[in-house]
Amino acid sequence: MTGSATDWQPSERELARRRTRSRQHRHRVVVATVATVVVLGVLGAALVLSPGWPRVRATFLDLHHAKESLPTILDGFWLNVRMFLIAEPLILIAGLALALTRQARSAWLAPLRGLAVLYTDVVRGIPTLLLVFLFVFGMPALGLQGIPSSIFFWATVALVVSYSAYVAEVFRSGIESVHPSQLASAEALALSRGQTMRHVVVPQAVRRVVPPLLNDFVSLQKDTALVASVGLFDALFAAADYGNFNFNFTPYVVAALFFIAMTVPLARLCDVLARRLARRERAGAL
Amino acid sequence: MTSPLTPLLTPLLEVRNVRKTYPRHDEPGRRVVLDDVSLTVSPGDVVCLIGSSGSGKSTLLRCLDLLEPIDDGVIEFQGREISDPLVDPRVVRRDIGMVFQAYNLFPHLSVLDNCTLAPRKVHGLSPAAARDRAHELLGRFGLAEHVHKHPDRLSGGQQQRVALVRALCTDPALLLLDEITAALDPELVGEVLDIVRDLAAAGTTMVLATHEMSFAREVATHVCFLDGGRIVEEGPPAQVLGAPEQERTRAFLRRVLPD
Numbered sequence: 001m002t003g004s005a006t007d008w009q010p011s012e013r014e015l016a017r018r019r020t021r022s023r024q025h026r027h028r029v030v031v032a033t034v035a036t037v038v039v040l041g042v043l044g045a046a047l048v049l050s051p052g053w054p055r056v057r058a059t060f061l062d063l064h065h066a067k068e069s070l071p072t073i074l075d076g077f078w079l080n081v082r083m084f085l086i087a088e089p090l091i092l093i094a095g096l097a098l099a100l101t102r103q104a105r106s107a108w109l110a111p112l113r114g115l116a117v118l119y120t121d122v123v124r125g126i127p128t129l130l131l132v133f134l135f136v137f138g139m140p141a142l143g144l145q146g147i148p149s150s151i152f153f154w155a156t157v158a159l160v161v162s163y164s165a166y167v168a169e170v171f172r173s174g175i176e177s178v179h180p181s182q183l184a185s186a187e188a189l190a191l192s193r194g195q196t197m198r199h200v201v202v203p204q205a206v207r208r209v210v211p212p213l214l215n216d217f218v219s220l221q222k223d224t225a226l227v228a229s230v231g232l233f234d235a236l237f238a239a240a241d242y243g244n245f246n247f248n249f250t251p252y253v254v255a256a257l258f259f260i261a262m263t264v265p266l267a268r269l270c271d272v273l274a275r276r277l278a279r280r281e282r283a284g285a286l
Numbered sequence: 287m288t289s290p291l292t293p294l295l296t297p298l299l300e301v302r303n304v305r306k307t308y309p310r311h312d313e314p315g316r317r318v319v320l321d322d323v324s325l326t327v328s329p330g331d332v333v334c335l336i337g338s339s340g341s342g343k344s345t346l347l348r349c350l351d352l353l354e355p356i357d358d359g360v361i362e363f364q365g366r367e368i369s370d371p372l373v374d375p376r377v378v379r380r381d382i383g384m385v386f387q388a389y390n391l392f393p394h395l396s397v398l399d400n401c402t403l404a405p406r407k408v409h410g411l412s413p414a415a416a417r418d419r420a421h422e423l424l425g426r427f428g429l430a431e432h433v434h435k436h437p438d439r440l441s442g443g444q445q446q447r448v449a450l451v452r453a454l455c456t457d458p459a460l461l462l463l464d465e466i467t468a469a470l471d472p473e474l475v476g477e478v479l480d481i482v483r484d485l486a487a488a489g490t491t492m493v494l495a496t497h498e499m500s501f502a503r504e505v506a507t508h509v510c511f512l513d514g515g516r517i518v519e520e521g522p523p524a525q526v527l528g529a530p531e532q533e534r535t536r537a538f539l540r541r542v543l544p545d
């Protein structure tokens with residue numbers, strides 16, 4: 001700060017400190033590398049030297065079968081991706097609507113409020129796989145006119161129903177975390193309850209719940225594989241199909257890699273957003 | 287009770303025998319926070335509420351803005367009883383501006399959007415008209431360069447000035463200010479009080495809770511000393527602050543005035 005930037009030269013002491021720091025840094029890098037290599041080496045050795053390793057490699061890690069099964073698994077995976085992309089926006093809308101219904105104060109909405117509570121309680125209590133069965137086999141069985149009978153349709157509905165209950169709770173916690181003083185000043189400005197929600201509460205709530213929401217979506221991406229159990233030709237079904245026919249489990253590993261490739265970027269995005277949010281809240285606290 | 291300068295005007299706000307209680311959290315029964323409070327505010331009055339912490343100043347202001355229901359008494363605003371449950375509080379609050387001790391700006395909106403939200407959504411102004419009005423007021427109060435920033439980028443004094451502008455943007459007939467300098471560093475208090483001084487000089491009707499005795503002496507047309515939820519003494523500032531009659535007022539002033 002003091003002295004102009006041009007005539008400043010680092011002092012002898014500062015140069016010595018910098019040398020020490022870079023030595024410490026090199027030291028840490030070496031230790032971290034060695035530790036990682038040793039741990040991975042021990043784990044790898046334990047795996048490779050185990051008595052069943054040749055069998056495992058042949059049945060789970062066969063390059064030939066991986067190549068052979070890849071195209072059908074990729075086709076199947078496209079179904080998972082489509083289902084996810086369709087379900088995600090619907091879940092967001094349904095979840096927010098449920099959360100807002102639970103927060104509504106109007107006397108007219110009392111029955112809806114009760115239904116929203118019942119819905120989240122009941123739906124969250126049912127395993128997602130069970131919901132998939134109920135919708136895919138139950139709805140067409142009703143035999144109602146005009147109801148689609150497509151398995152894809154009802155499986156997507158099951159996922160939307162299940163996840164919207166979770167997402168509604170995430171939104172609700174966000175809404176309730178907005179400080180009452182914000183409501184008081186919106187009220188003092190004569191905003192209506194609906195305007196307060198729309199312009200003051202929900203925008204603040206949504207910002208706060210982005211990390212937990214993304215977390216739910218990572219989970220949803222994986223749960224699209226549940227539809228394999230009702231005979232939809234998704235990545236998991238394709239892998240099982242190939243595996244059973246050729247007596248080789250490598251396709252399962254291939255399918256797993258596909259899911260990892262889709263969820264890891266989303267998980268990293270969660271981390272980045274959560275960190276940025278934490279930084280912003282700390283800045284506000286100063 | 288009305289200010290001597292405006293004896294013929296009908297009061298803008300008339301508070302009669304208001305009582306307010308809160309439930310006690312540790313024991314049964316309710317604690318009385320406002321007890322038989324009466325107050326008259328005429329157009330152009332600047333009423334200062336003084337009193338020690340917990341005496342009920344904030345509660346009284348919140349009751350006037352209908353943010354809290356009262357337990358007894360009557361509040362009349364612009365000649366109409368607003369303590370009637372059939373009155374829509376939103377209609378009343380359109381004409382009352384309130385500023386809180388902790389600013390309570392909306393953190394997700396820019397300074398400009400904070401100031402135009404209510405004019406656009408409640409008062410039906412066009413976005414352009416609301417923007418012009420906000421720009422004018424923000425400029426007048428030295429905030430022109432901060433118009434597009436978010437509140438967390440501003441100092442406490444700047445935030446409190448924005449909160450004042452936000453309340454003024456709807457052209458309220460009555461302004462309620464709750465210890466708006468209490469959260470500020472001493473060197474920022476002046477810039478906020480200057481604005482209030484200007485508003486008082488321009489004839490804005492205000493009821494304000496404050497700990498700044500010299501400021502109250504200067505701008506108030508009327509001072510009320512609250513103690514334990516009752517108005518113990520009231521009158522022109524020269525009398526209440528200069529020659530108080532009640533022993534409790536004298537004791538309070540001895541504590542807060544340095545000399």
Ligand SMILES: Nc1ncnc2c1ncn2[C@@H]1O[C@H](COP(=O)(O)OP(=O)(O)OP(=O)(O)O)[C@@H](O)[C@H]1O
Nearest residue numbers: 308309319337338339340341342343344345346465
């Ligand atoms: N929501 C509430 N529930 C219960 N008691 C309350 C509530 N709000 C205020 N009180 C009580 O009412 C009394 C008056 O509070 P109030 O905030 O009006 O005081 P004040 O005069 O504004 O004090 P300060 O100068 O510290 O702001 C206090 O004893 C407080 O504990």
Ligand SMILES: [Mg+2]
Nearest residue numbers: 343344345465
């Ligand atoms: Mg107070």
